Amino acid sequence: MQRLTKKIKKLTEKISNKENKNTENNPLSPYLEKNKKRFEDIFNDASDIIFRELKFSSSEYSVNALIIYVDGLVDSSLISKGVLNPIMTDSLNVSKEKLNSTSVFENIKERFLAVGEINELEQINCIVDFVLSGCTALIIDGFDKALMISAKGWETRALEEPEAEPIIRGPREGFTENIRVNTAQLRRRIRTSRFKIETMKIGSLTKTDVFIAYIKGIVNDKVVDEVKKRLKRIKTDSILESCYIEELIEDEPYTPFAQMSATERPDKVSAGLLEGQVAILVDNTPFVLVVPYTFPQFLQASEDYYNRYTWSSFLRILRFISLNIALLLPSIYVAVTTYHQEMIPTPLLISIASAREGLPFPAFVEAIIMETIFEILREAGVRLPRPVGQAVSIVGALVIGEAAVTAGLISPAIVIVVALTAIASFAIPSLEGTYAIRLVRFPIIFLAGALGLFGVITALLILLIHLCSLRSFGVPFLSPIAPLSIRDLKDSFLRFPWWAMFTRPRLIGYKEPARQKYKLKPEPPASRNNNDNKGGN
Amino acid sequence: MLDKGKITSIQLALLIITVIASTSVLFLPSVIVQEAGRDSWIFIFPLAFGLAAAYLCVSLGLCFEDKSIIVYANEIMGKYIGSFIAALYIFFFIWLNTLVVRQFSIFINTAFMPETPELTFKIIIILLAAYAVKNGIEVITRSNQFMFPIFVIFYSLIIFFSLSEIDFTNFLPVLENGIKPVIKGSIAPASWIAEIILLLVLIPNINQPSELKKNSVYIIVVIVIIFVSDIIVTVGVLGANLTSHLVFPFLSLSRYSRATMVLERIETLVMLLWVAPVMVKVTAIHYCASISCAQFFNLSDYKSLVMPLGILTIVWSIILADNSRELVFIIDKIMPYYIFILALPIPALLLIIHKIKQKRSSKA
Numbered sequence: 093m094q095r096l097t098k099k100i101k102k103l104t105e106k107i108s109n110k111e112n113k114n115t116e117n118n119p120l121s122p123y124l125e126k127n128k129k130r131f132e133d134i135f136n137d138a139s140d141i142i143f144r145e146l147k148f149s150s151s152e153y154s155v156n157a158l159i160i161y162v163d164g165l166v167d168s169s170l171i172s173k174g175v176l177n178p179i180m181t182d183s184l185n186v187s188k189e190k191l192n193s194t195s196v197f198e199n200i201k202e203r204f205l206a207v208g209e210i211n212e213l214e215q216i217n218c219i220v221d222f223v224l225s226g227c228t229a230l231i232i233d234g235f236d237k238a239l240m241i242s243a244k245g246w247e248t249r250a251l252e253e254p255e256a257e258p259i260i261r262g263p264r265e266g267f268t269e270n271i272r273v274n275t276a277q278l279r280r281r282i283r284t285s286r287f288k289i290e291t292m293k294i295g296s297l298t299k300t301d302v303f304i305a306y307i308k309g310i311v312n313d314k315v316v317d318e319v320k321k322r323l324k325r326i327k328t329d330s331i332l333e334s335c336y337i338e339e340l341i342e343d344e345p346y347t348p349f350a351q352m353s354a355t356e357r358p359d360k361v362s363a364g365l366l367e368g369q370v371a372i373l374v375d376n377t378p379f380v381l382v383v384p385y386t387f388p389q390f391l392q393a394s395e396d397y398y399n400r401y402t403w404s405s406f407l408r409i410l411r412f413i414s415l416n417i418a419l420l421l422p423s424i425y426v427a428v429t430t431y432h433q434e435m436i437p438t439p440l441l442i443s444i445a446s447a448r449e450g451l452p453f454p455a456f457v458e459a460i461i462m463e464t465i466f467e468i469l470r471e472a473g474v475r476l477p478r479p480v481g482q483a484v485s486i487v488g489a490l491v492i493g494e495a496a497v498t499a500g501l502i503s504p505a506i507v508i509v510v511a512l513t514a515i516a517s518f519a520i521p522s523l524e525g526t527y528a529i530r531l532v533r534f535p536i537i538f539l540a541g542a543l544g545l546f547g548v549i550t551a552l553l554i555l556l557i558h559l560c561s562l563r564s565f566g567v568p569f570l571s572p573i574a575p576l577s578i579r580d581l582k583d584s585f586l587r588f589p590w591w592a593m594f595t596r597p598r599l600i601g602y603k604e605p606a607r608q609k610y611k612l613k614p615e616p617p618a619s620r621n622n623n624d625n626k627g628g629n
Numbered sequence: 630m631l632d633k634g635k636i637t638s639i640q641l642a643l644l645i646i647t648v649i650a651s652t653s654v655l656f657l658p659s660v661i662v663q664e665a666g667r668d669s670w671i672f673i674f675p676l677a678f679g680l681a682a683a684y685l686c687v688s689l690g691l692c693f694e695d696k697s698i699i700v701y702a703n704e705i706m707g708k709y710i711g712s713f714i715a716a717l718y719i720f721f722f723i724w725l726n727t728l729v730v731r732q733f734s735i736f737i738n739t740a741f742m743p744e745t746p747e748l749t750f751k752i753i754i755i756l757l758a759a760y761a762v763k764n765g766i767e768v769i770t771r772s773n774q775f776m777f778p779i780f781v782i783f784y785s786l787i788i789f790f791s792l793s794e795i796d797f798t799n800f801l802p803v804l805e806n807g808i809k810p811v812i813k814g815s816i817a818p819a820s821w822i823a824e825i826i827l828l829l830v831l832i833p834n835i836n837q838p839s840e841l842k843k844n845s846v847y848i849i850v851v852i853v854i855i856f857v858s859d860i861i862v863t864v865g866v867l868g869a870n871l872t873s874h875l876v877f878p879f880l881s882l883s884r885y886s887r888a889t890m891v892l893e894r895i896e897t898l899v900m901l902l903w904v905a906p907v908m909v910k911v912t913a914i915h916y917c918a919s920i921s922c923a924q925f926f927n928l929s930d931y932k933s934l935v936m937p938l939g940i941l942t943i944v945w946s947i948i949l950a951d952n953s954r955e956l957v958f959i960i961d962k963i964m965p966y967y968i969f970i971l972a973l974p975i976p977a978l979l980l981i982i983h984k985i986k987q988k989r990s991s992k993a
Contacts, residue, residue: 432897543745544742545901546737546904549902549904550753550757553904560771560775561765570771573775574772575637
């Protein structure tokens with residue numbers, strides 16, 4: 093064991109050594125030929141790196157220059173229009189006094205490059221990083237610094253409706269794989285200078301952009317600091333999806349419950365930011381992490397806030413019921429049919445008993461088998477290509493539903509139970525919520541099979557203690573229910589109308605608790621006038 | 630401080646209410662009615678006693694806001710007597726826990742699952758409690774807070790559905806045999822209220838201790854309301870004679886209430902819901918036992934004591950009593966005297982000596 097840990101330590105030390113090497117001091121030289129040689133060495137055998145030599149010349153003065161960029165990561169029309177064209181053709185018209193060996197660099201930067209964002213860099217490894225992230229490097233002979241021209245442009249997916257979180261009313265656009273497009277979507281919704289986006293690069297090989305977005309003044313600064321601290325702690329070579337980060341920064345790793353939400357919806361993230369949450373955006377994935385996350389958000393869909401509060405509240409109650417069905421129905425069925433038959437009304441008991449006559453398996457085994465088969469069906473349906481997926485569901489429904497019952501392998505009651513459970517589990521809006529519930533269901537069935545309803549209640553108590561012990565970035569997972577905050581219950585089991593939700597969640601957005609004016613409840617004009625008169629008197 | 634978790638005084642009040650009410654609701658009517666008959670609802674003695682105990686415990690605890698009685702008993706009484714007092718409390722916590730665990734397992738076993746061995750329930754409840762205790766006081770109070778509304782709703786539903794069955798002639802004539810049997814009968818319930826001495830260990834974890842004085846009165850008042858409503862409904866529906874002969878009158882009461890058409894024999898559900906508060910009770914007492922034990926032996930961590938004490942509790946609860954009658958005898962006739970000593974004279978003594986010492990030092 094000790095040897096193993098030593099070995100692991102040795103291995104991980106190598107990674108950090110490599111990182112140190114990369115940050116060594118290595119400046120550009122003033123000679124273009126030398127620089128070119130060095131870059132060619134670095135980008136040796138990388139066929140997508142383009143080296144383009146050009147000459148900046150007027151009638152009397154000329155200087156060599158080099159452009160380096162990654163093919164496919166830059167907007168080539170912008171490069172030719174904004175960089176190549178001005179330097180190669182316009183330079184011919186420049187009067188001669190403006191051009192000499194000292195001022196040429198500034199001149200090119202200020203008068204010729206028709207591109208928005210330009211940086212000056214001197215370190216070779218920095219330049220390499222910039223080039224690899226899509227910048228174009230312009231190196232001029234005689235200068236030991238390079239101009240980094242930000243003319244990024246690569247093929248991305250267009251804005252689409254997020255497939256995992258569809259809604260009926262509300263904005264339909266979702267995040268994309270391009271992190272800048274994502275921040276733009278957020279910025280379009282929150283047009284205040286207090287909305288901050290801090291950047292960070294994680295991963296020694298992937299150098300993935302990770303952005304931390306929050307609204308200053310609303311957010312709890314401690315949470316922002318904690319997020320930054322935990323992100324800085326990550327020393328890894330690759331971040332390909334936000335889940336990599338999620339598992340490295342969560343509070344409690346040994347749990348089926350996610351302690352941060354991952355969403356594709358910019359409106360959901362904006363709403364979270366406005367309540368004082370912190371968003372963690374990761375490049376190359378449309379899924380944005382939002383912390384802190386609490387249990388009631390399991391039942392919240394972004395559409396709740398776009399429909400009338402009466403309907404949304406009804407939906408919330410439905411979801412709460414379906415959460416309980418998804419969690420408990422199979423285990424309660426097993427417990428009641430095997431241990432507590434006296435609880436079932438007699439006619440129902442007789443029909444269940446007659447259906448179970450001559451069946452080979454006890455209810456517990458039936459439940460476990462059917463639940464497993466359902467999960468297999470669901471997984472197969474997701475993995476297979478669309479047209480084949482439908483075939484799977486038809487075969488599954490027919491064979492497992494119809495044929496197994498007529499063949500006398502399983503009872504019709506368990507088919508109903510499993511189907512209900514499945515439907516109920518799909519009614520939970522958050523993905524991480526359904527995953528947790530569907531996973532926890534199995535141990536509860538086991539306990540129900542062993543101890544009946546007593547086992548079910550034991551499982552629920554374990555679950556409750558576990559949920560109470562969870563925290564998401566310092567916020568208790570079960571808040572606002574335990575610890576209780578009556579004010580925040582307005583947005584948990586029911587969704588109160590907007591004029592009643594005038595405060596932000598107490599534990600998350602306590603710094604600026606008021607969201608709106610206290611009396612926004614609409615009133616008919618007649619009574620409003622009366623009130624005004626009273627106020628005047 | 631061994632557990633840095635902080636709770637509000639309301640959370641603590643809810644915890645204490647659950648601790649006291651959970652087992653009492655089930656056993657109270659039969660115990661008190663045996664002595665006091667139809668006058669059981671006259672509940673003055675336990676109320677006065679509970680208020681006195683609460684006052685003493687809270688004012689003693691507030692003198693030492695960040696210490697438990699295990700620590701400051703030493704400071705007040707000196708090393709030997711102080712340690713003796715601390716040991717008394719620790720012994721009591723463990724003993725009380727064995728009583729509750731035994732009550733729980735006997736109840737589930739006789740009324741619910743007679744074929745499963747009693748030991749199963751003991752192990753399960755202790756494992757649950759150990760899991761919660763290891764997570765600290767915050768998690769214990771929070772999980773209680775989560776469940777408390779559910780307890781309240783179900784208790785009041787059962788009371789509500791029985792209201793129509795109450796026959797008030799069951800209470801007449803009032804005080805036929807004088808006040809003596811009433812007081813005699815309420816000794817045991819008063820001793821259950823005295824479980825408020827858990828406060829002596831839990832006070833250091835409170836956020837704003839100053840609010841506790843007010844809340845401790847609420848605790849007693851709520852408990853007395855629960856007790857009295859329990860007695861009134863059981864005696865009113867079943868009559869004094871029948872109540873005194875039933876083992877679990879409240880359970881029989883729930884058979885009367887036909888609240889639903891979907892499920893029959895709702896008492897199974899009542900029993901199940903009873904498991905949760907008893908778990909909270911065992912957890913709270915087990916927490917107090919482990920943390921005061923750790924303080925007594927000056928350990929740096931109380932978590933290593935949780936499982937050993939749990940095993941001790943299981944074994945002790947087996948050898949504690951041979952059968953349920955013996956257990957009822959212990960709860961009825963032995964426990965009250967023990968808990969009276971711990972709830973009234975000792976805190977009073979500690980408080981007086983502390984005040985005298987304070988005065989002397991301020992004079993000097």
